[in-house]
Amino acid sequence: MANTEAHGLLDDLHDLVETRLRRVDQRYTAGRRAIIDLIVTAGNPVSIADIATRLPDLPRSSAYRNLVDLESAGLVRRIVGHDEFARFELAEDLTEHHHHLLCVACGKVIDITLAAGLERNVSEAIEEIASVEGFRPHGHRLDVLGVCGACA
Amino acid sequence: MANTEAHGLLDDLHDLVETRLRRVDQRYTAGRRAIIDLIVTAGNPVSIADIATRLPDLPRSSAYRNLVDLESAGLVRRIVGHDEFARFELAEDLTEHHHHLLCVACGKVIDITLAAGLERNVSEAIEEIASVEGFRPHGHRLDVLGVCGACA
DNA sequence: ACTTAGACTGAGACTGAGTCCCATTGCAAG
DNA sequence: CTTGCAATGGGACTCAGTCTCAGTCTAAGT
Numbered sequence: 335m336a337n338t339e340a341h342g343l344l345d346d347l348h349d350l351v352e353t354r355l356r357r358v359d360q361r362y363t364a365g366r367r368a369i370i371d372l373i374v375t376a377g378n379p380v381s382i383a384d385i386a387t388r389l390p391d392l393p394r395s396s397a398y399r400n401l402v403d404l405e406s407a408g409l410v411r412r413i414v415g416h417d418e419f420a421r422f423e424l425a426e427d428l429t430e431h432h433h434h435l436l437c438v439a440c441g442k443v444i445d446i447t448l449a450a451g452l453e454r455n456v457s458e459a460i461e462e463i464a465s466v467e468g469f470r471p472h473g474h475r476l477d478v479l480g481v482c483g484a485c486a
Numbered sequence: 487m488a489n490t491e492a493h494g495l496l497d498d499l500h501d502l503v504e505t506r507l508r509r510v511d512q513r514y515t516a517g518r519r520a521i522i523d524l525i526v527t528a529g530n531p532v533s534i535a536d537i538a539t540r541l542p543d544l545p546r547s548s549a550y551r552n553l554v555d556l557e558s559a560g561l562v563r564r565i566v567g568h569d570e571f572a573r574f575e576l577a578e579d580l581t582e583h584h585h586h587l588l589c590v591a592c593g594k595v596i597d598i599t600l601a602a603g604l605e606r607n608v609s610e611a612i613e614e615i616a617s618v619e620g621f622r623p624h625g626h627r628l629d630v631l632g633v634c635g636a637c638a
Numbered sequence: 639a640c641t642t643a644g645a646c647t648g649a650g651a652c653t654g655a656g657t658c659c660c661a662t663t664g665c666a667a668g
Numbered sequence: 669c670t671t672g673c674a675a676t677g678g679g680a681c682t683c684a685g686t687c688t689c690a691g692t693c694t695a696a697g698t
Contacts, residue, residue, distance in 0.1 A: 435616060438624070446615050470633045470638055472632045477627050479627065644695100663676070
């Protein structure tokens with residue numbers, strides 16, 4: 335993710351994605367590239383409906399399959415919002431650890447980050463509670479439910 | 487929710503639920519009472535599958551309908567775990583503010599509470615960030631993803 | 639006790655996001 | 669060029685969840 339100025343960050347990201355896919359004997363095809371492009375340029379997590387709209391030539395079955403492949407390669411993360419529709423964003427090791435504001439009216443998702451100190455306190459508290467319950471935590475998600483500016 | 491010892495806390499809860507339903511011209515029928523009983527005695531959030539198993543005589547359509555009614559009366563909260571199945575728990579004003587450990591292997595949900603001070607810090611941070619984004623927060627949920635003791 | 643309004647129920651039909659299947663195509667290595 | 673396997677496309681399929689509608693129950697009025 336770090337890099338020279340010669341070609342943009344986006345190209346670097348594509349290179350990284352390709353490497354990761356190759357590692358599990360998968361190819362970085364046009365459809366997968368288009369999905370990654372869409373997710374990155376959208377800024378916010380994208381839904382299947384977004385993909386269908388913005389990539390009308392990509393069949394649904396291919397979109398779902400590609401998303402599953404990208405997810406199992408650890409490149410994309412599926413998030414479940416307040417509505418019934420799954421949304422997808424880049425995995426955290428391609429971006430930075432962050433959380434979400436979820437609009438209960440329109441389903442929109444906005445990325446936010448917490449102050450580093452607070453984030454550390456939360457992680458420590460989670461580790462402690464989980465160990466008491468015999469639970470092995472992989473990560474956490476903090477979702478804020480509410481109404482976005484456009485819907486208010 | 488507070489009360490004499492004459493009849494248990496559970497009876498009090500039922501009284502409260504009935505009052506709340508009456509307030510919106512709804513009745514506290516046997517089916518609804520059975521669902522509330524199940525949710526309370528289960529301790530953890532229950533799925534539709536749990537309800538179907540434990541209340542075999544309650545038709546699916548009635549279970550869903552009752553859950554929707556109880557949810558819109560603010561008595562029950564729907565939570566979306568890691569799997570595709572919705573789960574239900576008592577609304578927070580009938581219990582206390584808490585969060586969840588979600589097992590990604592079996593879908594089990596375990597309730598946890600954070601230290602009051604930390605919880606306050608998180609809430610304040612959320613208020614601040616949300617206001618910058620023009621977002622009006624109603625509440626938040628912190629889910630810890632991982633593997634439970636039984637699945638490890 | 640009768641009536642009545644409307645809340646509630648049960649059973650099944652229906653919806654649609656997401657999955658599966660399979661014949662075909664594309665890519666990379668020997 | 670051929671052989672193996674990843675990937676595609678599109679249509680059929682699954683099934684959690686929703687909707688419909690005719691019939692039932694309950695509370696309140698008379």
